[in-house]
Amino acid sequence: MTEVVQTPMAEPTKAGWFGDFGGRFAPEPLMPACLELEEAFRDAWADPVFHAEFEEVLHSFGGRPTPITHCKRLSEDLGITLLLKREDLAHTGSHKINNVIGQALLTKRMGKSKMIAETGAGQHGVASATAAALLGLECTVYMGEVDTQRQALNVFRMELLGATVHPVTSGSRTLKDAVNEAMRTWVSHVADTHYCLGSVMGPHPFPWMVREFQSILGTEAREQSQSMLDDVPDFVVACVGGGSNAAGMFSGFANSRSKLIGVEALGGAAIASGIPGVLHGMMSQILQDEEGQILEAHSISAGLDYPGIGPEHAHLASIGRAIYSTADDDEVLDALERLSNTEGIIPALEPSHALAWIIREAGRQIPKGSTVLLNMSGRGDKDVAQVREILQAKGRFQ
Amino acid sequence: MSRPRLEVRLRERVAAKQKLLIPYVMAGQSEDWLETVQAIADAGADAIEIGLPFSDPIMDGPVIQEAAVVSLERGTTPQSVLNDLGRLELDTPLVVMTYFNLVYRAGLDRFAGRLQEVGVTGCIIPDLSLEEFGAWEKAAERVGIDPVLLVAPSTSTERAKAICERSRGFLYAVGRMGVTGERDDASLEVDAVVAKVRPFTTLPVCVGVGVSTPEQAAAVVRVADGAIVGSALVRRLLEGGGPEGAATFIGELRSALDGVTLDG
Ligand SMILES: Cc1ncc(COP(=O)(O)O)c(C=O)c1O
Numbered sequence: 001m002t003e004v005v006q007t008p009m010a011e012p013t014k015a016g017w018f019g020d021f022g023g024r025f026a027p028e029p030l031m032p033a034c035l036e037l038e039e040a041f042r043d044a045w046a047d048p049v050f051h052a053e054f055e056e057v058l059h060s061f062g063g064r065p066t067p068i069t070h071c072k073r074l075s076e077d078l079g080i081t082l083l084l085k086r087e088d089l090a091h092t093g094s095h096k097i098n099n100v101i102g103q104a105l106l107t108k109r110m111g112k113s114k115m116i117a118e119t120g121a122g123q124h125g126v127a128s129a130t131a132a133a134l135l136g137l138e139c140t141v142y143m144g145e146v147d148t149q150r151q152a153l154n155v156f157r158m159e160l161l162g163a164t165v166h167p168v169t170s171g172s173r174t175l176k177d178a179v180n181e182a183m184r185t186w187v188s189h190v191a192d193t194h195y196c197l198g199s200v201m202g203p204h205p206f207p208w209m210v211r212e213f214q215s216i217l218g219t220e221a222r223e224q225s226q227s228m229l230d231d232v233p234d235f236v237v238a239c240v241g242g243g244s245n246a247a248g249m250f251s252g253f254a255n256s257r258s259k260l261i262g263v264e265a266l267g268g269a270a271i272a273s274g275i276p277g278v279l280h281g282m283m284s285q286i287l288q289d290e291e292g293q294i295l296e297a298h299s300i301s302a303g304l305d306y307p308g309i310g311p312e313h314a315h316l317a318s319i320g321r322a323i324y325s326t327a328d329d330d331e332v333l334d335a336l337e338r339l340s341n342t343e344g345i346i347p348a349l350e351p352s353h354a355l356a357w358i359i360r361e362a363g364r365q366i367p368k369g370s371t372v373l374l375n376m377s378g379r380g381d382k383d384v385a386q387v388r389e390i391l392q393a394k395g396r397f398q
Numbered sequence: 399m400s401r402p403r404l405e406v407r408l409r410e411r412v413a414a415k416q417k418l419l420i421p422y423v424m425a426g427q428s429e430d431w432l433e434t435v436q437a438i439a440d441a442g443a444d445a446i447e448i449g450l451p452f453s454d455p456i457m458d459g460p461v462i463q464e465a466a467v468v469s470l471e472r473g474t475t476p477q478s479v480l481n482d483l484g485r486l487e488l489d490t491p492l493v494v495m496t497y498f499n500l501v502y503r504a505g506l507d508r509f510a511g512r513l514q515e516v517g518v519t520g521c522i523i524p525d526l527s528l529e530e531f532g533a534w535e536k537a538a539e540r541v542g543i544d545p546v547l548l549v550a551p552s553t554s555t556e557r558a559k560a561i562c563e564r565s566r567g568f569l570y571a572v573g574r575m576g577v578t579g580e581r582d583d584a585s586l587e588v589d590a591v592v593a594k595v596r597p598f599t600t601l602p603v604c605v606g607v608g609v610s611t612p613e614q615a616a617a618v619v620r621v622a623d624g625a626i627v628g629s630a631l632v633r634r635l636l637e638g639g640g641p642e643g644a645a646t647f648i649g650e651l652r653s654a655l656d657g658v659t660l661d662g
Contacts, residue, residue, distance in 0.1 A: 015529055025498055027457045027524045029550035029575055032557070170463055176454065183456045188576035190552060203527075278499045278525070279454060291475050292503030293453040 008321040009211075009247075009254035009312070016204020019318060021311035024203040026281045030183070033190045034281075038205040040110045045212060050105065057101050058216065061134065062091045064098075066217070068224045068373075073342045078362035080369065083233065084376040085221045087245065088347065094378030095217055095245045096127035100196060102213035104131035107194040114138040114193040118182040120147055120175035120241065121303035121350065122154025123378055124198030129163035131196075139163040142182040144174040147302045154382055172296040174305045175241075179280050199242025200310035203281030207247075207310050214248025217375070222252035225373055232256040233373040235366055239354040240264050240324065241303050243310035245377035250322060258373075260322035262313060263357040265332075268297030270309035271317045271324035284311040300329040300390070301349035301383075327356035335359055336380065336387060346380035349387070404445060404491040404520035404544045404567040408602045408624070411444050417655040418568075418624025419615070420604055421631050421648055422447040422495065424465035425482070426474030430641055432482055437641035438631075439490040442652035447522065447626065448483065450476050450496035457524040459579030461629040465636060476500055476509075484516035493520035493546065493567065498534075501526075506537040514541040520567040522546045528561055535564060546570050549595050551587040562598035569595055571622060573605045579629050580610035592621045612654035619658050627651060 016022045026034055044050040058064040066089050071082040087095035100117075107115055115137050119125030125141040132139035141158055145167045148155050155165050171177035179202075186195040200207040200214075225233055236253045238246035240262040250260045264271065274285035279294055287295040287307035297307045309324075316322035327335075332349060335356035340346045347355060354374050358366065366372060380387070391397050408418060421438050425431060425448050438446055451466035451474055458466070476496070483492060494513060501509045501523060513521060521543055526534060528547065538545040544567030549558050552575060562569060571591045574581065588605050595603055605618045606626030615625040634643050 024527050024529055025525050026527055027550075028527065028548040028561070029552050029572055031527050031529075032550075032552040032554060170460075171453065180454055180456050184459070184577045187457070190575060276502075278497075278502055280456070281525070286499070288499065288503065290503075291477070292500040293470065294499070 008316060008319065009251050012204065012208050016208065018312045018315035020276070021284050021314040022204060022207060023283050024281065025278045025283065026203040027187065029187050030190065033186070034203050034205070036110070040106060041205055041209045044106055044109055050109070054102055054105060057105070058098060062097050062101060063089060064216065065220045066090050068221065068228060071343045074339065077342070078359065080362050080366060081371045082358065083225065083228070083371070083373045084345070085217065085249065085373060087217060087375060087377045088345070088379035092123070092127045092130050093381060094123040094127065094348065095214060095248065096124045096198060097130070098216055098248065099198065099210050099213045099244060100124070100127040100131040103194065103196045104135045104137060107137060107196070108135055110194065112192055112194045114189065115196045116140045116142065116182050116185055116193055117196045117198060118142045118175065118178035119198060120178065120305055121301065122147065122151040122382060123303060125165070126154055126157050126161070128196050129158040129161035132163060133161045140166055142166050142168050142178040142185070144168050144172070144178045146173040147175065150302050150386055151382060153385070175302065176294065176307055183280065199244040200247045200312060201242040201280060201282055201308060207282065207312055210244050211247040211251060211312065214244050215251040217248045218250065218252025221249060221373060229371055232258045234370040235259050235261060235372040237261045237263065237354045237358055237372060238375040239304065239350045239377060240309060240313060241306050241350060243313045245375050247310060247312060249375040250316070254321065260316070261357065262322055262324040263354045264309070264324060264326050265297070265299035265301060265304035265353060266326040266328040267299045268304050268306055269326045270307065271314065272326055274308070279308050282311045284308050285314040300332060301353070303350040304353065325357055327353040331356035331360060333387065333390065345376070346384065347376055348378035348380050349383045351375065351377045401488060401517040401519055402491050403542065404493060407491050408444060408568050412602050412623050415659055417619040417659050418444045418602060418604055419648070419651055419655055420445045420447060420624055420626045422449060422626065422628035423635065424449040424451060424462065424469050424632055425479040426451065426469040426472055427465045427635060432486060433641040434635065434644050435486065436488065437645040438648050439488050441645040441648035443490055443648060444624065445491040445493055445520070447493045447495045447628070448479065450479055450494055450500055452497040452500055455497060457577050459577040459629060461633045461636065462578050465632045468636070476504060480512050480516045483518060491520060492518045493522060494518050495522040498523050498526045501534065506534055507540070510537040510541045510543050513543050518543065520544040520546055522570060524548060528557065528564070531564065548572055549591060551575050551591050553594065555594060558594050559598045562595055562601070565601060568602040568604050568624070569599055570626070571595060571603050571605045572607045573618065574608045576607065578607055580633070581608040586614070588618050589621055612650045615651050616654040616658050619655055625655065
């Protein structure tokens with residue numbers, strides 16, 4: 001837990017610390033795998049051949065680069081210039097594909113034949129199953145039982161892609177417990193199995209490695225916004241569950257004047273309501289009680305139902321380089337509907353949190369006339385059944 | 399409340415050619431859990447692991463997870479467990495086993511101090527890696543608590559050496575790659591893991607994770623100094639075995655280990 005001055009979003013220390021957060025709090029049976037993974041990732045990431053393959057797969061298979069869309073009608077309503085980075089248009093419908101292609105290629109490079117993954121909303125599970133199918137890996141996905149019900153279609157998608165979905169019945173039966181179960185499984189199968197973690201969390205090197213794989217979207221967005229605006233945006237906004245889409249996005253702008261805003265679900269706000277602690281192998285801001293028992297997050301969105309946050313976000317918050325706010329379930333539903341019917345884009349519930357913040361703060365924290373880049377991390381197809389049910393219960397729609 | 403130092407006691411027993419039996423119980427799992435601890439001590443345990451329940455135990459399989467849930471639902475807190483332990487009159491060393499967040503939340507020095515006050519003399523924190531061990535190592539040493547470290551079948555020789563140098567009390571050799579839970583003999587990798595650490599330490603080497611039956615325990619101590627039995631005991635307690643059932647099972651394990659000692 002050494003304090004070192006670091007440039008925002010540089011490499012963590014050798015032991016995986018971003019300031020006071022991160023590290024490697026894994027049981028000894030997993031430590032050799034974490035060390036092996038770090039070495040393999042360092043080696044791959046320094047290898048132009050690996051980079052070329054990663055980028056080629058994301059271009060020819062993953063649909064990259066994704067465009068930036070100027071939301072003209074909503075911009076006019078809000079008195080700002082609103083740009084969306086369209087990760088919803090990437091293959092499988094979210095930014096998750098960037099990370100899984102990287103990790104699946106790395107799995108093969110390490111000579112392992114199996115991947116396990118946890119999933120909340122199902123997007124990371126679907127992306128993992130997709131990458132596994134593409135590269136001929138065996139894939140098992142751990143998913144909280146509550147989420148298998150909320151996201152039944154994604155369970156079927158994973159199965160169609162040849163993956164096995166393992167419902168997790170311990171604890172709150174959501175994302176946190178899916179991570180626990182994936183880690184437990186990894187302990188027994190570490191010799192031939194890679195744990196494809198879905199966000200910038202877990203023990204070192206995961207938070208750093210996942211950010212690096214996601215930085216492709218931030219690098220693209222920086223170039224695209226430069227050529228559209230001849231400048232960087234005034235605000236760069238992303239939703240934060242574990243924080244992978246936000247980390248990828250922020251990494252493209254950390255060295256610029258852009259204000260970086262992360263938006264968490266009100267019921268899972270690790271920065272606003274958490275305190276430092278250790279969960280899932282990392283020191284970070286964690287929702288917990290006075291004794292240190294982890295609290296359950298509660299949100300409309302399975303992908304943000306997580307009581308922690310990636311350690312680098314805890315660090316960016318502590319040094320003030322990024323600001324973290326929240327959105328509640330009602331604002332999120334309003335934002336989802338509004339983008340759908342003013343711009344023809346149905347967003348996932350997760351990035352609807354970031355949009356809700358923008359709608360709420362336009363003309364307040366966001367001065368009129370500002371340019372705002374929102375990371376549209378995923379499309380809403382997975383959520384429409386759930387949203388329909390909620391809106392119908394409120395007497396809206398038939 | 400003063401009880402024997404963990405390492406001192408275990409070394410004495412090993413020197414006297416006794417094989418070590420270290421059972422695990424989940425603190426607060428039932429009304430009579432303290433009586434269970436007493437019964438286990440009387441039935442021949444050399445040290446007892448006391449699990450402090452944590453909401454997210456990633457090194458534990460279904461049985462110990464369930465016991466943790468039961469215990470937490472009964473309102474168990476680290477504070478309540480330590481208060482209870484302070485009331486025990488025992489000549490058996492107690493080793494607390496828990497996850498790092500509970501220790502970190504309490505404060506490392508405060509937690510170590512509380513353990514010492516209630517007579518706990520060892521502590522195992524499975525998710526505290528060697529890399530992050532330094533602060534806890536100091537806090538524990540200051541008050542005479544032995545911090546026990548783990549070596550796994552996957553641990554490299556170089557790491558095993560470093561872990562052996564810093565573990566106190568005993569060395570916890572993980573008997574198979576996996577989380578806690580009952581298993582058949584086939585999956586145990588005891589010989590290799592014990593052989594890996596012997597050159598680097600004179601500490602008693604005890605094997606845990608997957609040791610479930612008296613036969614397995616006897617097989618384990620043919621190479622190791624002791625056996626740690628968790629899930630098999632906790633399952634009996636979850637099934638309502640109570641202090642008596644626990645004592646019977648510990649008695650069986652004790653005889654099995656003593657049989658090995660007599661064999662020489
Ligand atoms: C579309 C979308 N956005 C965001 C997230 C949250 O993850 P992260 O915070 O790692 O970007 C998820 C997770 O499932 C998601 O599906």
